[in-house]
Amino acid sequence: MSIPSFHAIAAMAVTIAMFVAFARGRMTTEIVSLLTIAVIAIGLYFFPLEGTGPTDGLALAFSGFGHYALITICALMIMGRGLVVTGALEPAARFLEKVFKINLQLGLLVSLLLAFFLSMIINDTPVLVLLLPIFVALAAKGALPASKTLIPLNAAVLIGGMATTIGTSTNLLVVSIAGDLGMPPMSVFHFTPIVLTAALVALPYLWLVMPRLLGDNRVAKDGGLRRFHSRLRIGENSPLIGQEISAIISKLPADLEFIDPPAGSLKPQQRLRISGTHEALEEAMRSLQGEAAPAWVLARIRRNSSSAKEDITVVEMAVTADSRLIRRTLPTSGIADLYGVAVLGIHRPRTIMGEERVDTPGTDIRIAEGDVLLVMGLQDDLQEFARSDSLLILDGARELPRRSKAVLAGAIMVGSVGTASIGLFPIAISALGGAILMFVTGCVKFDRVGRALSAKVIVLVAASIAVGRIILDSGAAAWLGETLSLGLQFLPPAMVLAMIMLFVTLLTNFASNATAATVGTPIAFNIAQQLGLPPEPLILAVLFGCNLCYATPIAYQTNMLIMAEGSYEFKDYIRTGVPLVLLMTTTLSILLVITYGM
Known part of the structure; x- marks a missing residue:
């Protein structure tokens, strides 16, 4: 076996240093990413790769900022933001709340399925951001503790995100790097049947086993949510007109109270004295099609909002x-x-x-x-x-959702995903077009684009692309592939796939899944060449491995998002995540062998 070149050794050292810095967590992700880019740029300037000049090294180090994968990721973030701020996903959230009232276990099952399918076409983070407050609120009302539901819900989101090329930014990175290596392009639903089959195997574990491995981590909170007293005027078109209070109480939030409820059936323009949290008042206004303030001032606020193109805030x-x-x-x-403001309660x-x-x-x-x-x-x-x-x-x-744009935002997302899925446009073009339409139609406003884009994700993806390129161009990927192939050549194809998947999973759970993707993809490609195997299943093993980020809280941003709300400890992720990683690795490896006839 040959000795790696100086540049290959340096590339591997930079990669390991970045992994260690991410795992230790003493510096922010942004700082580690920018330092990595700086080290590559300075190193290649003074010690250029063979056959290149100093400025070529600078172009390589900063190439990630102009990479079409990063542009696609940013466009998808903007479209995801459009769905959130317009309330396009709220009907699904309200439906979920009603199911939980029927049966807790049924509600959890439906929640897992909903999270799975939504995250197939919407970035993982917006889906979890939408569902997270619902589960926290349900736990506060006596449903399943948030600590027993948030980790399973997060796992369902991550598995769903694995199912399409646009499900996560990591998938896009793997597919784009594979294209750079000369592989044919993959459509949006190219590997969806494999993931759907694996999800059927994992679902019983998420639904029935994982909650039992988690304790009730609820802690008593000082005080509680504020309850507001309000007078609600029933609208002329309310579907509940003619019904009595006792008949409609089940259709309203559980923490909503009627003060001195009127006898008899409800009438148009009747005023009801109610008390509840902010969310309960909003739900009551929506269900009763009523207003908690004079109609003329609410109309004026909406007109001023439309003319000034400014969001309404509560x-x-x-x-x-x-x-x-x-x-x-x-x-x-x-x-x-x-x-010109309205007091709701x-x-x-x-x-x-x-x-x-x-x-x-x-x-x-x-x-x-x-x-x-x-x-x-x-x-x-x-x-x-x-x-x-x-x-x-x-x-x-908080800003009120621009619900008048909800259908439009949903149509833009469906159109963007649909044109990419049938191959009419590349995903980069359809996503960019969708983001532009979100701006033009007012679903997302230019001055709020910073809330849609994540600086952490942008610099991390840019650094990951730079690391992936230096690993490839320095010969480090070829050397690692040759070294790994020596140990893998005696294993059956299923074990080769499983070992690659576990190797990438280890990286993604202790560092960055985006970085693990950019490093693992060229390595898997080289292993396929060394062993004479088809490259696509090995590339998919990397893609799947990068999404098996359940075992540590630092593996993915949604893992960190649920940590505080569920009062989780590091061991909670390990106890529930390691069995899921092993289950998914085994299932996906067997499915890849069967699918590709290996």
Whole structure:
């Protein structure tokens, strides 16, 4: 066996150093990625590869920032953001909540399937971001603890993301690098049947076994979510008109209360006194097709939002001792006339400064020091209201979804994925076109694009592409492939695939799956050449291995996203993730052997 060249040794040293830096976690992902790019650029400038000049090394180091895979990833992030901010995925979320009310186990099964299929065409992170608050809220209402559902849900999202070339950014990287190596292009659903079959094997483990391996990690929270008192006016077209309160209570959030509920059937324009969390009030307004503020001010807010092309925001504001609102009621406050904002509800602490707070039943609440107002409006109007009336804006402001654009955002995503899946356009072109349409139609706004794009992902992908190229161009990939092939040549094809998959899985669980993909793909390609095997199943073994990132919290960003909400420890990921990795590796290796006749 030949000795690796100086450049190959240096390339492997840089790669190992990057892996160690990621695993230790003392520096952020962005810093490690940028340092890696800098080391490659400076090293190749002073010590160019054979047959190249110093500036060629600079082009190699920074090539990732202009790579079409990175452009595609950013475009998909923008489209995913469009689905979230327009509320296009909310119907699925509401359906899921209703299923959980029927049966907890059935709800978990449906949730896993929903997460799996959504993540096939939508980036993993937006799917989990949408579903995460639903599961946390359900746990707070007495359903399955979040600690028993979030890791299985995350695993379902990751398996679904493995099923298509656009499911994750890692898949795109592997496919693009394989194309650079001379392999034919893969369509969006090229390897979906293999993953669907493996998912059928993994689903019972996710649904029935994994939750039992996780404890109830719920901790008592100080206080709770604020409950707001509001008056809801039933809309003229409400489907619940003519029904009694007792008949519709099951269709409303469990934490919504009716104060002095009226007798008889509901009538148009009838006002109901209700109490609930912010989310409960929103759900009540949606179900009853009613409004919690005067219709004229809500209409004005929406008109101003449309003309100014600015999102409507809902914030919580605390009443201070200097506020002019103290001892006034909402009807006498003149808030809507003066500032053009709408107060949706009032939260009244039971005590303040040790004094019990009691309101007279049947009357409007008189605002007092310490009350919290739930206020809707445009940012400038909200700031003017808070400044003029001595209110303190609290954390937790959120923008209302632009639901009028929900169908349009969904159509853009379906059109983009559809044209790529039938081969009408390359995925880079269809994704870029979809992102542009998201901007042009107002589903995503230019000034909010920073929320759609992740700087961490951008620099990580750029660094990963640079590392992959230096591993390949320096001869390190060829040398590693030759070395590994010496040990793999005596193994059956299924074991070769399994060993490659486990090797890449080990890297992706302790470093970056994107980096593992760019390093593992050329190595697998060279092993295929050394052993005389078809390259495609070995490339897919790398792709699958990069997605088997269940065993550590640092393996993927969604793993970290659920860690705090589930109160997870490192051992929780190992206990549940290692068996899943072994199960998926065995199943996928056998399926690849059968599919490709090896």
